[in-house]
């Protein structure tokens with residue numbers, strides 16, 4: 001697999017409506033997105049936001065009602081029949097429910113895409129064994145899907161999607177049926193595919209944890225629209241929409257319990273975000289000894305996001321009004337993001 | 344046979360009747376299964392949301408299947424006699440019975456196969472489409488293999504239904520076990536002939552069911 005520049009995905013003002021009796025359901029309303037080759041791009045949104053509809057357009061399983069979906073410059077929605085199938089063969093897809101065949105072995109499941117291309121059984125199986133080894137299942141080729149755990153089944157799904165060396169890999173809720181440990185393993189596997197083969201990966205999920213650990217960039221969807229888009233780090237540090245903030249909160253709690261807030265609320269209650277080196281500054285002791293305020297540490301946590309350390313503190317600063325103002329100015333100089341905590 | 348003729352049934356009579364039944368059953372089942380799988384596949388693929396969605400084909404074929412299935416076999420048998428004659432050149436004998444039996448069972452199997460194919464999880468078809476499988480490949484490499492357990496059960500049910508229908512084959516002079524029961528057991532009050540044919544039919548049906556069920560169990564997985 002060569003790490004060439006193929007694997008660009010573009011959504012150009014894409015809309016999709018489904019007829020529903022006399023009325024219609026609008027699944028997408030003018031989506032614009034650009035996924036650079038070799039990136040891991042996450043799409044997050046609540047149920048019904050249109051995520052599956054969006055991702056299924058990249059391999060032409062779904063067609064836009066208007067607008068265009070381009071993969072390497074080819075308008076997928078405009079293709080029919082043979083040319084469409086050829087385009088689909090350059091893209092791999094994995095699913096929440098794995099969608100493996102129950103009646104053939106794991107090896108033959110993985111060999112299937114090549115068998116469709118007319119590759120001989122022996123050659124297809126040899127390639128299947130190669131990919132099975134890559135996903136860590138070289139001993140499971142003769143088994144049947146029913147004999148595997150969920151995580152193993154998803155590895156088979158991944159192996160099958162890799163059999164043809166796709167430039168683009170699509171994952172629709174690929175970890176949503178798995179427990180946290182298994183999810184972490186699958187995420188690591190997907191990252192290693194991206195690293196080693198430069199495969200563009202588009203993931204759709206409702207779990208912000210998956211975005212945090214897997215994606216470089218994220219688009220937040222609500223009601224058929226992309227409401228916010230940016231690097232994962234930026235979105236975590238500075239979510240701009242309420243819905244993005246809600247998703248960030250599921251990983252990094254943003255506030256305090258109401259009972260605590262009722263007690264300590266008001267002036268000088270601040271939330272600090274620290275990125276990378278900022279995390280190691282002795283901020284609290286500097287505030288106390290340098291500025292001369294008292295500091296009550298109410299919450300602190302730290303996460304790893306895209307090889308960046310992101311720390312968070314919620315503190316209550318008390319003292320003379322000018323001292324509190326000085327403390328705020330001092331902090332504003334030293335941390336990535338500072339805000340009042342309000343309810 | 345015995346001197347005092349306590350039964351009219353001779354081994355010759357019995358075995359030729361059994362042969363006729365097996366011939367009707369075998370030929371109609373093989374032809375009917377081939378046609379039925381084709382009909383079921385077309386019905387499953389052309390229905391709304393299917394990979395070859397086609398309203399006209401779906402309504403036409405579905406209507407034809409319903410029409411055939413709404414006729415009692417004995418009516419179907421006489422109704423299509425001209426067609427039978429056209430096809431096999433005669434309107435009496437085993438082959439004259441095989442034509443309507445095949446038509447009946449193909450329609451029946453068609454519906455059963457359609458159901459079996461629709462039972463395959465939608466995700467399998469979605470995966471197939473995502474791999475760029477053609478409609479034919481979706482059918483041959485995904486749907487039919489995944490449904491094979493329930494397809495075998497469908498053919499089993501159809502085979503039992505066929506035995507039922509062959510009893511009426513006497514109408515066109517095709518003979519068979521059922522005809523033996525009617526013409527000897529019933530019309531000539533031959534109790535032994537009646538008992539022998541009943542036992543034979545029971546053994547046949549049980550045997551078919553047993554073979555079908557165990558084959559389906561074996562093929563469901565692996």
Ligand SMILES: Nc1ncnc2c1ncn2[C@@H]1O[C@H](COP(=O)(O)OP(=O)(O)OP(=O)(O)O)[C@@H](O)[C@H]1O
Pocket residue numbers: 018019025026027045046047048049050051052053054206
């Ligand atoms: N085949 C379809 N026919 C009719 N409506 C559909 C179809 N597929 C999706 N929809 C509708 O389009 C909207 C978006 O659905 P979609 O499956 O893309 O959401 P989603 O974000 O993937 O949700 P989830 O997280 O539940 O998977 C929903 O209102 C859904 O009911």
Ligand SMILES: [Mg+2]
Pocket residue numbers: 051052053172
């Ligand atoms: Mg979905």
